[in-house]
Amino acid sequence: INPPIMVGMDPALVKILWAIAAGLVLVTALIFLVRRFLKRSGALGPEDTFTSPVPPYEEAQKGLDRLAAQKAMDPKTFYFELGALVKTYIGRIHDIHASEMTTQELSRKLRSTAMDRNLVTQVARFQDCCDPFRYGPIFADSARMKADLDTAGSLVNALEKDVEKIRQARAGSGDKDTNEPEQKMAPPRTRILDSEAETPKGQVF
Numbered sequence: 001i002n003p004p005i006m007v008g009m010d011p012a013l014v015k016i017l018w019a020i021a022a023g024l025v026l027v028t029a030l031i032f033l034v035r036r037f038l039k040r041s042g043a044l045g046p047e048d049t050f051t052s053p054v055p056p057y058e059e060a061q062k063g064l065d066r067l068a069a070q071k072a073m074d075p076k077t078f079y080f081e082l083g084a085l086v087k088t089y090i091g092r093i094h095d096i097h098a099s100e101m102t103t104q105e106l107s108r109k110l111r112s113t114a115m116d117r118n119l120v121t122q123v124a125r126f127q128d129c130c131d132p133f134r135y136g137p138i139f140a141d142s143a144r145m146k147a148d149l150d151t152a153g154s155l156v157n158a159l160e161k162d163v164e165k166i167r168q169a170r171a172g173s174g175d176k177d178t179n180e181p182e183q184k185m186a187p188p189r190t191r192i193l194d195s196e197a198e199t200p201k202g203q204v205f
Contacts, residue, residue, distance in 0.1 A: 056092035057160045060085060064153050075140045079133040082152055089156055090123065093163045103127040114166045119158060126155055 054062070063085040067078065084099060087106065091098035094113050098106055107124045111117070130148065133140045140148070 056089050057156070059092075060089040060156045061153075064149065064156070068149055073145075075133055075145060078145055079130045079140070079148075082148065083127060083130050083134065086123070086126065086152055086155065090159065093159065103131070114169075115159075116162050119155075119162055122155060122158070126151060 063081075067073070067082060067085075070078070087098040087101070090096070090106070090110070094110070094115065096109055096113070098109070101109060103124055106127070107120060110120045110123065126148075132138050133144075
């Protein structure tokens with residue numbers, strides 16, 4: 001009687017391959033978590049500061065103008081971009097990794113900065129108001145989108161005035177010079193989307 005012939009891969013080899021794959025996944029996850037921790041702790045430096053050579057306020061205004069000029073834009077895409085725009089601007093003016101933070105994390109971080117506490121609350125409320133349209137089964141109509149776009153513009157203007165006060169206070173106290181040319185505040189946006197593309201407010205999909 002001939003001895004049995006092995007068919008397929010050696011079970012021991014399969015176990016080794018699975019162990020290697022699991023190890024690679026674990027190492028990748030650890031690298032990601034460590035890098036995320038270092039970013040949030042500031043050990044890797046202010047990431048958002050280097051996203052663009054354009055001044056933060058000017059970049060934010062260009063982003064708002066681009067959103068205002070869009071026609072028939074998907075509401076979820078609109079709110080994701082609007083929220084990201086505000087977070088990126090905040091991250092750049094306060095040297096924090098705002099774009100990676102949840103609303104709660106961002107609020108806690110901003111309380112450790114010199115930002116006016118009323119503005120910290122406004123930022124949190126704005127992000128909270130946008131969340132249902134980003135993550136929930138609700139469509140915003142064009143009127144609501146325009147209102148939130150104007151709110152974002154007003155918020156950016158208020159944040160710019162606040163950070164200018166912070167720069168002046170630091171300059172007056174002899175801290176590192178952070179003066180930048182005073183920015184002219186942009187007016188509210190008045191154009192967004194085609195009226196024909198409106199979706200009834202609160203429609204579930």
